[in-house]
Amino acid sequence: MTTMTETWDEAVMVQRAQKGNLDAFNALILHYQTQVYNLAWHLLHDEAAADDATQEAFISAYKGLAKFRGGSFRAWLLRIVANACYDELRRHKRLPTVSWEEFGDMDDEANPHLADGGPLPEQTVQQQELRAVLERALAELPEEQRMALVLVDRMGLAYQEVADTLNIRLGTVKSRLARARAQMRVHLRLLLQEEGELLPHRYRLNSEDEE
Numbered sequence: 001m002t003t004m005t006e007t008w009d010e011a012v013m014v015q016r017a018q019k020g021n022l023d024a025f026n027a028l029i030l031h032y033q034t035q036v037y038n039l040a041w042h043l044l045h046d047e048a049a050a051d052d053a054t055q056e057a058f059i060s061a062y063k064g065l066a067k068f069r070g071g072s073f074r075a076w077l078l079r080i081v082a083n084a085c086y087d088e089l090r091r092h093k094r095l096p097t098v099s100w101e102e103f104g105d106m107d108d109e110a111n112p113h114l115a116d117g118g119p120l121p122e123q124t125v126q127q128q129e130l131r132a133v134l135e136r137a138l139a140e141l142p143e144e145q146r147m148a149l150v151l152v153d154r155m156g157l158a159y160q161e162v163a164d165t166l167n168i169r170l171g172t173v174k175s176r177l178a179r180a181r182a183q184m185r186v187h188l189r190l191l192l193q194e195e196g197e198l199l200p201h202r203y204r205l206n207s208e209d210e211e
Contacts (some may be wrong), residue, residue, distance in 0.1 A: 006032070010073050011070075012024075014065075015075055028073065036057055036077055037050055039078055040053040040057070042150050042154055043150065051082055052088075053085050054081060074163050075165040086143060134184075134188070140183065141180050144176055145183070146180065151165060
């Protein structure tokens with residue numbers, strides 16, 4: 001029986017799961033469920049829908065285990081949940097939104113004054129307005145660019161892992177991310193010409209497209 005006290009070895013767990021070991025598959029679920037749910041939530045921005053997409057993704061993963069041919073199992077899972085989310089979005093014909101409040105680097109880069117102590121009322125309002133603008137700008141992006149932006153800038157995946165997740169070339173990931181950031185800057189420039197210094201560094205007009 002697979003236990004969480006064993007040394008984690010993804011390849012071994014996958015091999016066991018592919019042979020019908022439910023304990024191994026459950027261990028994989030426990031290991032990745034938070035990341036899978038987080039991606040679903042950031043695409044759907046709805047807890048119930050994210051729960052449904054996560055469950056659907058794991059069911060699909062279990063049914064499709066035989067089709068997994070190696071590589072990053074996490075990327076394979078994220079691809080499944082991303083597809084489930086976009087199917088859900090298309091069914092309801094609605095655009096995903098991201099809570100930019102969750103972006104870890106936003107406050108530090110956007111306004112260093114807020115790093116320590118409580119923000120002043122006007123600063124709080126300003127930050128809320130910025131988040132709303134960022135959400136609107138993100139919603140304007142094509143789906144493939146929005147996905148690359150969320151995976152890299154929010155979830156912190158490496159470019160190669162994003163390529164594996166989306167089943168595209170590394171160069172395509174970089175170009176989609178560069179175009180997404182450029183479009184974000186264009187959209188934000190129109191709305192925040194006087195507050196440009198509040199933007200996260202990667203979206204400022206003088207920032208580089210590549211990190």
